[in-house]
Amino acid sequence: MNVFESILLALDAVRSQKLRSGLTLLSIGIGVFGIISATSIMGAFQLAVNGQLADLGENSLLIQRTPSINFGTNWAKMRRRKNITYQQAKEFRDRVSTTSLIAISNTAPGYIIKAGQESSNPDVSLIGIDDLYTVVNAVSISSGRSITEAEVNTSRPVAIIGQDIVTALFPNIDPIGQLITIKSQKFVVIGVLQPKGGVLGQSQDNRVLIPITVFNKYYTWEWDASVDIAVKALNKQMLPVTLDESTGIMRSLRSVKPWQENNFEIDTNDALTGQFSGFTTALLVVAWISGLGALVAAGIGIMNMMLVSVKERTREIGVRKALGARKRWIVRQFLIESIALCQLGGLTGMIGGIAISWGITMLLRSFNMPTITYVFPTGTVVFSVVICTLIGIGFGLYPAWRAANLDPIEALRYE
Amino acid sequence: MSKAIIDIEHLVKRYEMGDEEVYALRDVSLTIGDNEYVAIMGPSGSGKSTLMNILGCLDTPTSGKYLFNGANVAEMDDDDLASIRNREIGFVFQTFNLLPRATSLKNVELPLVYAGVSAEERTRRASEALARVQLADRMSHKPNELSGGQRQRVAIARAIVTAPCIILADEPTGNLDTKTGQDIMSLFSDLWKAGNTVILVTHEEDVAQHARRIIRLRDGKIESDTQNHHA
Ligand SMILES: Nc1ncnc2c1ncn2[C@@H]1O[C@H](COP(=O)(O)OP(=O)(O)O)[C@@H](O)[C@H]1O
Numbered sequence: 270m271n272v273f274e275s276i277l278l279a280l281d282a283v284r285s286q287k288l289r290s291g292l293t294l295l296s297i298g299i300g301v302f303g304i305i306s307a308t309s310i311m312g313a314f315q316l317a318v319n320g321q322l323a324d325l326g327e328n329s330l331l332i333q334r335t336p337s338i339n340f341g342t343n344w345a346k347m348r349r350r351k352n353i354t355y356q357q358a359k360e361f362r363d364r365v366s367t368t369s370l371i372a373i374s375n376t377a378p379g380y381i382i383k384a385g386q387e388s389s390n391p392d393v394s395l396i397g398i399d400d401l402y403t404v405v406n407a408v409s410i411s412s413g414r415s416i417t418e419a420e421v422n423t424s425r426p427v428a429i430i431g432q433d434i435v436t437a438l439f440p441n442i443d444p445i446g447q448l449i450t451i452k453s454q455k456f457v458v459i460g461v462l463q464p465k466g467g468v469l470g471q472s473q474d475n476r477v478l479i480p481i482t483v484f485n486k487y488y489t490w491e492w493d494a495s496v497d498i499a500v501k502a503l504n505k506q507m508l509p510v511t512l513d514e515s516t517g518i519m520r521s522l523r524s525v526k527p528w529q530e531n532n533f534e535i536d537t538n539d540a541l542t543g544q545f546s547g548f549t550t551a552l553l554v555v556a557w558i559s560g561l562g563a564l565v566a567a568g569i570g571i572m573n574m575m576l577v578s579v580k581e582r583t584r585e586i587g588v589r590k591a592l593g594a595r596k597r598w599i600v601r602q603f604l605i606e607s608i609a610l611c612q613l614g615g616l617t618g619m620i621g622g623i624a625i626s627w628g629i630t631m632l633l634r635s636f637n638m639p640t641i642t643y644v645f646p647t648g649t650v651v652f653s654v655v656i657c658t659l660i661g662i663g664f665g666l667y668p669a670w671r672a673a674n675l676d677p678i679e680a681l682r683y684e
Numbered sequence: 685m686s687k688a689i690i691d692i693e694h695l696v697k698r699y700e701m702g703d704e705e706v707y708a709l710r711d712v713s714l715t716i717g718d719n720e721y722v723a724i725m726g727p728s729g730s731g732k733s734t735l736m737n738i739l740g741c742l743d744t745p746t747s748g749k750y751l752f753n754g755a756n757v758a759e760m761d762d763d764d765l766a767s768i769r770n771r772e773i774g775f776v777f778q779t780f781n782l783l784p785r786a787t788s789l790k791n792v793e794l795p796l797v798y799a800g801v802s803a804e805e806r807t808r809r810a811s812e813a814l815a816r817v818q819l820a821d822r823m824s825h826k827p828n829e830l831s832g833g834q835r836q837r838v839a840i841a842r843a844i845v846t847a848p849c850i851i852l853a854d855e856p857t858g859n860l861d862t863k864t865g866q867d868i869m870s871l872f873s874d875l876w877k878a879g880n881t882v883i884l885v886t887h888e889e890d891v892a893q894h895a896r897r898i899i900r901l902r903d904g905k906i907e908s909d910t911q912n913h914h915a
């Protein structure tokens with residue numbers, strides 16, 4: 270039997286029972302929606318945070334004004350926290366005695382980098398760094414050199430670019446020594462970052478590093494003037510000591526009274542990873558359980574719809590059997606119809622899920638997660654098509670079997 | 685009489701309604717050959733439809749033997765029966781039983797879909813069948829855009845499209861006015877003259893008079909089986 274004809278029949282069934290089918294399709298939609306949106310929002314988070322975690326080297330601490338993950342924490346309280354200024358960070362660096370590997374940086378998203386007629390994507394991360402950035406963080410230079418202390422102190426217009434920028438602007442020439450423009454400021458390229466590839470498909474190479482002093486001068490007003498401090502302990506044994514010392518110095522610099530809690534975030538690499546994966550796993554589990562629950566409920570709705578459809582078309586089934594339709598043809602016709610119904614619901618949920626998760630990602634990006642990027646949930650889309658097909662088959666089988674086993678004479682007599 | 689297409693012996697059909705047993709057919713034996721034109725008559729409840737359903741392989745007898753083209757129907761499985769209904773038998777019903785959402789052409793193509801005929805070949809053969817019932821100009825009409833007589837002619841086109849051995853019609857004129865009924869009957873006569881085997885059920889004497897052989901049932905038994913010399 271023609272698949273197309275069965276799909277038309279499915280649409281017909283939807284039309285003839287608008288309310289019932291509307292609700293059923295809605296519940297499939299909700300299930301798919303839940304799974305898609307949760308998975309892709311989590312995916313976006315993971316990328317944003319993994320980006321930071323991937324940069325943070327071994328035995329390292331990250332000090333920030335607000336945490337990378339802002340859920341379950343008091344947003345308003347976070348907003349009231351004072352910036353970690355560049356000045357404060359430098360004072361911190363001078364006071365720490367258990368290590369000298371301290372890098373100060375700040376990041377701003379969404380820049381276009383230009384060179385001559387060429388321009389990059391509009392989503393390049395611009396990072397202001399000092400001379401120790403490439404030493405403390407897990408970032409290395411593949412050609413050219415890093416930024417020197419003198420260049421930081423004298424605000425030289427020099428830049429280190431990621432592989433994506435090289436590909437976009439200098440596909441055929443050596444980028445070292447070339448000029449690039451970032452918001453009307455010109456920079457000389459002095460180095461290229463070692464490509465890191467993507468974490469779950471997002472490129473880690475889509476960035477440009479410039480001296481933090483230059484960054485502060487031209488770019489901070491557009492974003493958050495608070496800097497990040499990466500601290501690398503001498504070794505694993507020293508990490509807790511450095512953590513204690515760093516916490517104490519930051520508290521005193523930021524005038525935290527002994528009875529008050531920290532007004533900044535300080536986390537080790539492990540702690541950050543742990544917090545993050547705990548949080549995402551819990552959210553994913555909840556989303557999947559409720560999504561699958563909605564899908565099972567929807568499956569029962571589909572079965573109900575199909576049973577009504579079989580009953581309404583009893584006579585038609587009788588005619589088809591009299592004309593020589595074999596049982597398996599009838600089964601197939603009804604299964605295709607039920608799969609088509611499920612896909613229809615799944616499609617609405619998919620579109621909704623993608624739209625909402627894209628919106629949330631963009632919202633987070635403009636509020637407090639500059640590094641977040643929307644990830645199209647290809648895997649989940651495929652999964653939801655598969656699961657809708659399985660639901661269509663699973664819950665359509667009984668109605669289809671009922672239809673195929675109708676007694677043709679009774680069916681032909683049915684009014 | 686030429687070679688037998690239908691050969692039934694001592695056919696019994698019994699229904700059990702609670703404690704009560706209803707005999708729709710009691711010991712019916714009958715042979716129908718190629719290119720016969722048979723009318724089955726009898727009062728309401730005499731077993732006409734039951735007999736037709738068994739002849740059409742839609743129903744199975746309680747006991748007795750049914751040979752279709754020499755093959756024992758009792759030994760066939762569901763798929764074999766579906767295949768016989770599809771290729772060897774053309775049904776025409778009192779209430780037409782067309783698919784309401786499909787055009788005349790699609791309705792007539794349906795048996796060919798189940799026969800696994802390719803799309804182009806289907807359209808070609810279905811158009812031909814519609815032309816044979818003088819409906820070449822109504823191919824893209826849906827049933828609700830056709831008169832009762834036209835609907836029954838679409839149904840006849842659907843019955844002949846697979847070129848079956850026999851055409852079974854249960855009260856084909858029952859829902860039509862006398863004039864339209866006569867048109868349909870002359871169509872059956874044309875099919876018979878063209879070589880088809882036609883078996884129809886009716887309770888109207890003047891409808892039965894079109895046939896060459898008239899079998900009369902009463903209380904599930906053959907009361908008489910005569911050649912009709914009026915036609
Ligand atoms: N499914 C059934 N269950 C019980 N009795 C039936 C069934 N089908 C037919 N009968 C009975 O069998 C007899 C013959 O019916 P039928 O063949 O339909 O007669 P006709 O077509 O000649 O009017 C009737 O008495 C009818 O009530």
Ligand SMILES: [Mg+2]
Nearest residue numbers: 732733734854
């Ligand atoms: Mg009857």
